[in-house]
Amino acid sequence: MRHVIQSKTVVMPGKDIDTDQIIPARYLTTTTKEGLGDGLFRDLRFNADGSLVSDFPLNQPASDGCEILVAGNNFGCGSSREHAPWALLDYGIRAVISTQIADIFRNNSLKNGLLPIVIDADTHTHLIDNPGITVTIDIEASTLSLPDGRTVSYPIDAFARYCLVEGIDQLGFIQNNLDTITRFEEQRPWTP
Amino acid sequence: MAPRTLFEKVWDDHVVVAETPDTPAVFYIDLHLIHEVTSPQAFSMLRERNLPIRRPDLTLATMDHSTPTTPVRTVGDLDVVGSKAKAQILQMEQNCRDFGLELLGFDSDSRGIVHVIGPELGATQPGKTIVCGDSHTSTHGAFGALAFGIGTTEIGHVLATQCLLQRKPKTLSVYVDGRIGDAVTAKDLILAIIGKIGVNGGTGYVIEYRGPAIEALDMEARMTICNMSIEAGARAGMIAPDDITFDYLRGRSHAPQGDDFERAVERWRTLKSDPGSEYDREITINADELKPMVTFGTNPGMVVGVDEPVPADGDSNFRNALDYMQVEAGKPLTETPVNVVFIGSCTNSRMTDLRLAANVIKGRKVADGVTMLVVPGSQQVKQQAEREGLDRIFAEAGAQWRESGCSMCLGMNGDTVPSGQLAVSTSNRNFEGRQGIGARTVLASPATAAASAISGTVADPRPYLD
Helix, strand or coil: CCCEEEEEEEEECCCCCEHHHHCCHHHCCCCCCCCHHHHCCHHHHECCCCCECCCCHHHCHHHCCCCEEEECCCECECCCCCHHHHHHHHHCCCEEEECCECHHHHHHHHHHCCEEEECCHHHHHHHHHCCCCEEEEECCCCEEECCCCCEEECCCCHHHHHHHHHCCCHHHHHHCCHHHHHHHHHHCCCCC | CCCCCHHHHHHHCCEEECCCCCCCEEEECCEEEECCCCCHHHHHHHHHHCCCCCCHHHEEEECCCCCCCCCCCCCCHHHHHCCCCHHHHHHHHHHHHHHCCCEECCCCCCCECHHHHHHHHCCCCCCCEEEECCHHHHHHHHHCCEEEECCHHHHHHHHHHCEEEECCCEEEEEEEECCCCCCCCHHHHHHHHHHHHCCCCCCCEEEEEECHHHHCCCHHHHHHHHHHHHHHCCCEEECCCCHHHHHHHCCCCCCCCCHHHHHHHHHHCCCCCCCCCCCCEEEEEECCCCCCEEECCCCCCCEEECCCCCCCCCCHHHHHHHHHHCCCCCCCHHHCECCEEEECCCCCCCHHHHHHHHHHHCCCCCCCCCEEEECCCEHHHHHHHHHCCHHHHHHHHCCEECCCCCHHHCCCCCCCCCCCCEEEECCCCCCCCCCCCCCEEEECCHHHHHHHHHHCECCCCHHHCC
16 A cells, blocks of 8 residues: 555535445445445435436546545444445545544455544544645554645554555464464363 | 453453554454355455365354345245346355355245344354444344454454454443333334434444343343444444343254253353443433434434424534435424335344234224335244234235345345335434435334334324233
8 A cells, every 4th residue: 555645635524424325235236346436425426317416526527536535524334334445445535534433434444445534623624624625644654734734643553554554464464373263262161 | 350341251251362552452253144245255355365264163144135025945036036136145155155154045944134043043142252244233232242243354354263353442331220111112212322322422332231221121122222233333232141131042043052051151140240340431311201212314313202393403414314304393203204114124123023013003004105014034033923923914904024134224135215205114224325215214113113104104103002
């Protein structure tokens, strides 16, 4: 993964954007991860007749190529479908910024190199009020730099950052402990 | 040892490698439930890396999300019902064959919604860690298990290693005082709790539901409560096991048998929060005054008593939700016309739910213009309901009696609510478009849903219950 993401932002100010909004369940009959960008925000992006919803943020020409999505509080709530980060990544989004991000969506994002960033309310309000500004995310430093000169840091689990920066495979990390897992299974006082 | 909460006891019991500031814990999983929708990409990963499933014996597979609720006994029947998910269902069968997993498929009488069959088989037990690629895995916490939803990458981790990398979550105590009344159900209670703490109030926490109102609930009601923990943002909800739990599990095929069961009960009795144990956050709610609850907006926290006026709020999200729902602030929902009634889902599709709905609807008719679907949670539930004659009560009232599955809760199997129509649903999510493009969802208990089917409008169930 790149260590720096620099991009204009696209802003969806709504709160509680759930994973059914991010990708509706009818796109979940797939058996692969590919091509899910088609389903991204499908029912927000398109009218029933298949035409584009003209005022939807991702349908604005200015959002072309944007890699950073700024969204209202509690982004990614609801279903555990990993198809949500797969769809965002397939569409070209590399980072999501909000004041709160739901637990399972955050976990799923980090497993796929989609950066879930939780920032303070002041910075968030500034980003919501100024769509399209260029933001620089330094993944190694865990900071966000804005055009007005401010740089804010955001919290991220140390291990998750390490895996993102170094490209560490988390399954491999668990597999390194297989002997310990076997011992645990042999020594536990009861067995499932 | 310092006093510990129920959660901490189960957590401590499953740490294989302790967490450090730099690394999460390697955490052991006792039961892995899998289904056809979120697992295919995990099996692909196993194939790419040439890895076997470490513990097929701790893995339970079924098909529920994309399966038709019209009768299907073989995969060939899928063509007959026009299923769009045939490839996915075939892939699930292939994956289970290739990796040596028993699949509770179309030919199994034990097939059903994954969160209904785990408890029904007795595979869900106190003190276990249980995961599934489904956010409503929280359901199993009703037995004092630590159970939570995971994504597909993590499904792969569990298949390959039986472990996950986890940070220890915080604890939230929800103490429910008093006792819920006769016409009020666990669904009404959990909707009220979500209304109180909000759809993000539980984010980062494991909830423990405690207090006299919780202790008085039967297992199916406790499952309804824990099921919707995720709708408050909490990955898991737990209830300490007691004699009600043990009586439920005794004799079930996947539970310990004979002396082993009694020994297990001895251990399970220790699974409760010690006096003086501390939670990161605590809230209290009183159940005595609780009413039947309905949602009026587009998330499960937007909830009100069925006879109470919809609140007003200047917030733009709130106004958008009311616009989408075509609901007016200041008026109760009770005269809102209903098009569809859905009784089903991992929240409310068990015997007590179906009996309650049947009790309301018996001898009455579904109102003209209302489509009512009753989808039992499992084939076992279906068969038991048929033995009790519930299918005939629903059919005589004009409702459709279906095969088990997730069905209209998420509408990915073709059971959907048409655009613009209003559904009173016993499921768990009223998100925009969840039950179909443009569908409007009111979440409610089985009693309220059945009363609404008869009345043709959102209805207070209390006059229908004797």
